[in-house]
Amino acid sequence: EVQLVESGGDLVKPGGSLRLSCAASGFNFSNDWMSWVRQAPGKGLEWVGRIKRKIDGTTDYAAPVKGRFTVSRDDSKNTIYLQMNSLETEDTAVYYCTTDPPGLYWGQGTLVTVSS
């Protein structure tokens, strides 16, 4: 059974940093591109960024987070990460990990609240 389990969500002050994790199991993780998608309270889905396979190496980001967020992966732990810096109140959202392009498998999400 495929599972994606996000963790690390918290309340953080504007300008602060946070790192989210997503632990994957049940599929050949190292062969898949992975992405983060977020959903602000009462709003729609927004693609945040992705990381390709280790062999491809690169990452890509949506404009609102480019330069502030970094996606990384540790294939030995079947885990991807989202390092979020210079957080803004507009970054308040539930953050989901999924494959890229977003498809069949999603986690349950982890809530990030940016507020003073």
Add this chain to the structure above:
Amino acid sequence: DVVMTQSPLSLPVTLGQPASISCRSSQSLVHSDGNTYLNWFQQRPGQSPRRLIYKVSKRDSGVPDRFSGSGSGTDFTLKISRVEAEDVGVYYCMQGTHWLRTFGQGTKVEIQ
């Protein structure tokens, strides 16, 4: 970035009646490999998104056959042939053709 525009944004439906959601992209979604990577997702209240349709019209395993997808190029449609109570939620189209993925704004389906 490719802009995905859904309509309507709110769709009151009667149980047993059909429903249709439109999704238009600002650029063609035909990939250089010949495929069109247009997905539809359902998000029930309090749940994670669930993919219903991929590559325009292919239904995922376990998705009832009352759901169907169609379209090409820049115009796509999700149809529910007979709405059931469990279909209440928000539906999103998403393009996976272009480098930066984008979702539509979502269409809220509710029973009237």
